[in-house]
Amino acid sequence: MDVLITGAHGQVGTAIAERLSEKPAYDFTYLDREDLPERETTVADVADYDAIRPAFDGMDAVVHLAAAPRPDLPWNEILESSIIGTYNVMEAVRDAGVEQVVFASSHHVSGNYEIKNAPELYGAHLDFKIDHTDPVRPDSYYAIAKLFGEHAGNHYVENMDAPEQFYALRLCNVSNEAYDDPYGRAEEAVEQGEYERDSPEYEQRVARRRAMWCSRRDVAQLVERCLQDETVDFDVFYGVSDNPARWFDISHARNVLGYEPQDDASEWTERPERYEA
Template sequence: MGTALIDHLADREAYEFTYLNRSDRPADHPYGGHDTVVADVANYDAIRPAFDGQDAVVHLAAYPTTDGRWEDVFEPNLVGMNNVLKAAREAEVGTFVFGSTHHVVGMYETDNAPEIYDPDFGLVIDHTDPVRPDSHYAATKVFGEAYGRYYTENFDYPTRFYALRIGSVRMPDDDHPYGDAESGFSVSATLGTDEADANPDRDSERYRRKVLRMKSTWQSRRDCAHQFDCCLRDDDVTFDVFYGVSDNDRRWLDIDHAREVVGYDPQDNAEEWDAPPE
């Protein structure tokens, strides 16, 4: 997701980004050559100076997958969330955009897959439905959302908190609804753990199911960046939760709330794809 923001927002005059990452990249790397603060979000003293003089923080750092154990998620997802909110408060950063995940409601999918991927299934989850996390990872994201609300309602900063429950955002080569099936990528909570498949069997049930899942949860890189842009430009929300998927016919996650509140206007629909790119 961070690279999607770089690709689609970094050149805009409205923004001057500072990047914070656990490691730097060489200048000749596709995402190298930026003004990067090298630090771990679990180390408060290391990240704190990067927040001075900023108007907004986009928090994407975390252990990112559903296979994580408690030992994996504790520091980056819980300690890190505390540190980033604390730094934003002390530096008086107004806007906080949090990269949450659709896995905070992942058990709806686990209980209903693969039927949930059918556009006629009839289940749409919105921001008012109870969270049902499917993993340690997802539960830490629920914590992050709740902690963000605690901060906005009890401290002067941050003044606005946007929790984006992102669907499936991939790197440029896989930025299409066949990306997971072609690359062998899997989501352990719903599909089991698969080895990468260099020569995918496009007639297999496993391939078909991965495509159907992505056609429901895919968010294109440009739609992802656009949704973050909507939040960064908004000045009305105090705290709110939005789902982040493209305008997919098979989506089971609501995007009407994001349309109405922050003006999210996704341009892509996974159903427009009937085959992987050549």
Template sequence: MSTQRVLITGPFGEAGEALRNHLVGEDRYEFTFLDRNEHPEYETHVADVSDYEAIRPAFDGQDAVVHLAAQSDAGADFGDVVEPNIVGTYNVLKAAQDAGVEKLVFASSQRVMGLYEEDHAPELYEEEYPLLLDHESLPKPDGYYGASKLFGENILRSHARRDASPEQMFSLRISSVRTERYDHPYGDAERGVDRGDEHELGDDDEVWDQSQTGSWERGSEQYERMVKRLKATWTSQRDFAHLVDCCLQNETVTYDTFYAVSDNASRWFDTEHAKEVLGYEPKDDGCRWDGPPEVEGASSES
């Protein structure tokens, strides 16, 4: 099997860390990174995705692109998402097309469906709640960030239908991928315990209501709410990397949309479509955990 040359944009966020931990170093891939900053330990093309001429050379000779770069603040204003998420996604698509790249994997977001959570939470986090969204469910973005990701999905779909270039395109509606330290269904709750009163909300913090900001203690109402939510939305690093691997190895999809979420019993996003089309085999289920890994007595099924 020949080595596949893959460009990753925005490889140093949470989703990018998952790929660095689980795919980089695999013999079947040769990775190049595109980022706004230099990273001497990796082969990195330094450019901003909003600048087409600056990013274009990075696409030459690539077999596939995984486009992760974005403004990831779910509460961002429209002006904050235009350049990185709308112009940037178009530039990546155009550069891939102009360079003859065969595959494009686009990092969309569960925020494309965000209003469902606003309408149904917190009961939605229970295992028996009767809601399961699939790739054909009506999108309902909950803000400009989610709307910008829906734009990305639609422009990929349009190019697939009109130009068939790149030949294969995949939109992954990513749920909650976390850094290695918090890569478990208690991660968000434990992050609140760890960060203390001096914490300022960062771009990668998911906030569905203001009660989720700040810090809290184990066992508090906020802690337990965060645990319930992440048990439903958790996408483990290894499951996310596996799903991207499935896309890169697939030879049949022209354009399709998939939910990037682990096989959590309380999830409200469908995984059957990814299993049937891509051969996705998630290994993790947040509902199997009964405590964070650093707490004595906590356990999970592997």
């Protein structure tokens, strides 16, 4: 399969490249705003249709990850990268006749379930799970732009010639390689001077992470399950590791896609030694 990855050098894109690029089944093309020395890159901004359009020719699938990467970014950046950028990607998909799109949506589309129930939610003290059929409760324009992408996918599958298949993955927390465990984000924040290790803020961050962690190999597997799927036309899946404290359903991804997460944040009973520098 020829597969184009947009926003290829972010957390999710690099997880996919690490795990899947060696497999003979896939020939990846990496598109990103920035070059990366170790990976041949089509350097282009999804906000510029003409710049990205040639990269879609001959592709069997597009994994669309390019977006303003955080909820706290200003509207103009979300508008350009996530709304106009996704419009451009979908138009290029349609124009090039690409059959399959895997789209990185976000748990933030349901973010207010968390915001209104935290921090009790983090310890799995609440008997509470949401799935793809629950009403969305976006917590930011970042989340609203993700919903824009989901709706665009639905529209193109139903009303356009391409794509034929669209998968919206509402991903939870994917980290970089150095922090790919339940302590990752908390440790990152320590490094950035946000708070002390073992402070209450740190503990809460770890507790949240035990619910929200989506390991790099699990997200790569989920994307691969989409690429291999032949049954879905349009569907929405939460993407998270098999953490007991998660409040996101994964049975839909299990049943439809055969997703079998290999990681579980509760299995990490001690902080990895590498953090004790």
